[in-house]
Amino acid sequence: MAGTGTDTVPRQRRYPDGAPGGAHGVGGRDPGGRTVIEHDVVEKAAAQAVREVPGALLARSRGTRARISGEIILLRLRVGVHYPHSAREVAARVRGHVRQRVERITGKRIRHIDIEIAELVR
Numbered sequence: 001m002a003g004t005g006t007d008t009v010p011r012q013r014r015y016p017d018g019a020p021g022g023a024h025g026v027g028g029r030d031p032g033g034r035t036v037i038e039h040d041v042v043e044k045a046a047a048q049a050v051r052e053v054p055g056a057l058l059a060r061s062r063g064t065r066a067r068i069s070g071e072i073i074l075l076r077l078r079v080g081v082h083y084p085h086s087a088r089e090v091a092a093r094v095r096g097h098v099r100q101r102v103e104r105i106t107g108k109r110i111r112h113i114d115i116e117i118a119e120l121v122r
Helices: 039-051 087-106
Strands: 056-058 064-069 072-082 109-121
Touching: 039 056, 039 064, 039 072, 039 087, 056 087, 072 087, 087 109
Parallel strands: 072 109
Antiparallel strands: 056 072, 064 072
């Protein structure tokens, strides 16, 4: 190969737990810093999760509201239900699906989800 040549290989860094950066694996050091997840991100994740539930749609005005306190999330959802689906069944499916999605995405725990059935759509 043309260009610069070398007969030596640079010395490789060594980490206590064997992982690059030393922050991965059991017994690794704390990488420092923190991750902040804003309520807008939680609201968007919840809104998308509502759209994934058959028979449900997000209400037109202010469909999701999230409050975050440390590692706990409180959600309020305004949901529409497609006629002739059962409002209670759709709400139960929405609650379960939103909880699973948002907890997986954020790593935080949802304490409760309040659901307001705001409209019935044909």
